[in-house]
Amino acid sequence: MQYADFCTIEYPDVAQLVPLFDLLPDVVFFCKDRVGRYWVVNETLRLRCGCRSKQELIGRLPEDLFPLELGASYASQDQQVIRSGCALNHRLEVHMYPDLQMGWCVTHKRPLRDRNGSIMGLIGISRDLRSPNRNAPTWRRVASSIDYLNEHFAEINSIQQLATLAQLSLSQYERAIQQIFELTPKQLLIKTRIDASIQLLAGNDSIAAIGLACGYADHSAFSRQFRLITGLTPRQYRQLLGRNA
DNA sequence: GCAGTGCAGGCGTCTCACAT
DNA sequence: ATGTGAGACGCCTGCACTGC
Numbered sequence: 001m002q003y004a005d006f007c008t009i010e011y012p013d014v015a016q017l018v019p020l021f022d023l024l025p026d027v028v029f030f031c032k033d034r035v036g037r038y039w040v041v042n043e044t045l046r047l048r049c050g051c052r053s054k055q056e057l058i059g060r061l062p063e064d065l066f067p068l069e070l071g072a073s074y075a076s077q078d079q080q081v082i083r084s085g086c087a088l089n090h091r092l093e094v095h096m097y098p099d100l101q102m103g104w105c106v107t108h109k110r111p112l113r114d115r116n117g118s119i120m121g122l123i124g125i126s127r128d129l130r131s132p133n134r135n136a137p138t139w140r141r142v143a144s145s146i147d148y149l150n151e152h153f154a155e156i157n158s159i160q161q162l163a164t165l166a167q168l169s170l171s172q173y174e175r176a177i178q179q180i181f182e183l184t185p186k187q188l189l190i191k192t193r194i195d196a197s198i199q200l201l202a203g204n205d206s207i208a209a210i211g212l213a214c215g216y217a218d219h220s221a222f223s224r225q226f227r228l229i230t231g232l233t234p235r236q237y238r239q240l241l242g243r244n245a
Numbered sequence: 246g247c248a249g250t251g252c253a254g255g256c257g258t259c260t261c262a263c264a265t
Numbered sequence: 266a267t268g269t270g271a272g273a274c275g276c277c278t279g280c281a282c283t284g285c
Binding site (some may be wrong): 158159160164170174184186206208209211212219220223224233235 | 247248249252256258259260
């Protein structure tokens with residue numbers, strides 16, 4: 001099949017949405033075919049991949065664009081959506097672009113179907129995490145617990161602990177955190193831990209020691225979490241840093 | 246020895262509906 | 266706006282195993 005043939009699919013004509021997504025600098029928008037090749041991208045993705053035109057991205061696989069194992073990881077996630085036909089929603093991730101610029105985002109991917117219901121690829125968006133909404137009415141009440149979280153992320157055993165600090169019920173606390181960070185409390189804790197581990201991986205500590213320092217029970221728990229969030233194992237990430245130092 | 250992965254069980258978290 | 270409860274889901278843990 002010629003690639004151009006694939007782009008003539010009548011329904012849904014997602015390409016018409018691109019001009020709208022081009023206006024959102026904090027949103028990456030893309031569609032991929034069954035193989036995982038980009039066939040629609042927005043301006044934000046083009047910029048972050050350092051391409052001069054969108055055409056440079058079209059027809060290419062993640063492996064062609066992103067650093068080594070990272071591209072393979074994105075491709076594997078795509079294939080999971082395409083094969084299972086199940087959407088991937090509200091996935092907290094760290095994205096790394098070809099220049100190794102990193103950013104936290106929340107990703108949603110859905111299988112894309114034609115008129116007959118057959119899966120023809122996937123459609124996805126990744127929205128950058130915004131700064132916490134300090135104007136939210138609940139900010140004052142949770143601020144102290146966030147300070148505590150930032151300093152003691154390795155010692156926190158439950159979200160209830162943070163809710164108690166904020167003098168809120170668990171329900172109130174979960175809603176407040178959602179309102180302020182657009183994340184669940186658990187996602188916020190994971191983000192804090194992974195951020196810290198990313199800093200530590202630039203040093204020479206063992207991966208097991210970093211896992212423990214960031215609040216994980218053992219190296220395997222840390223390794224799994226890290227890979228889930230970043231797409232790389234801690235060692236792969238460290239090697240990537242080393243190659244680009 | 247270190248690091249990554251697979252698996253199973255248990256438990257915490259999240260979401261939703263509903264009541265107050 | 267807040268609290269509560271149920272059910273589903275996903276994460277964590279511990280262990281074993283493998284590869285480097």
